[in-house]
Amino acid sequence: MDAFGILDEVLTDYQSFVEGFLNIQDDRVRTKVDDEIDGGLLWPEPWLALNPAFEPGGTVSELVGRDVLHPAAAEIFRVRSEPTDPGREITFHRHQTDAFEVANRRESYVLTTGTGSGKSMA
Numbered sequence: 001m002d003a004f005g006i007l008d009e010v011l012t013d014y015q016s017f018v019e020g021f022l023n024i025q026d027d028r029v030r031t032k033v034d035d036e037i038d039g040g041l042l043w044p045e046p047w048l049a050l051n052p053a054f055e056p057g058g059t060v061s062e063l064v065g066r067d068v069l070h071p072a073a074a075e076i077f078r079v080r081s082e083p084t085d086p087g088r089e090i091t092f093h094r095h096q097t098d099a100f101e102v103a104n105r106r107e108s109y110v111l112t113t114g115t116g117s118g119k120s121m122a
Contacts, residue, residue, distance in 0.1 A: 011042075018037070054094070058097055061074055069100060074089065099111050
């Protein structure tokens, strides 16, 4: 089995599928769309980061201060023993902070880590 040959076939099939929905009449717009597709718009380069031992990524307050999180997050993301407890703020893992930053740039991402690592919160 040629894994790279299969990859090329999948990518070509996907590009054909996407282009099957395009019916662009304006030559300038069509050229722009073609250039973006040819430049890798449909399959950007992957970004891989390894985070051994779940490196700390900052507290909620720090991330709010850097405009990574909305100010209301400082009140929401707290560990409380009961509803009236002011609680302590959460410290996120680095992979969570990285995910927040990528999402703030409105870029696509896939976050994969071990069970119990905080993927859902990210």
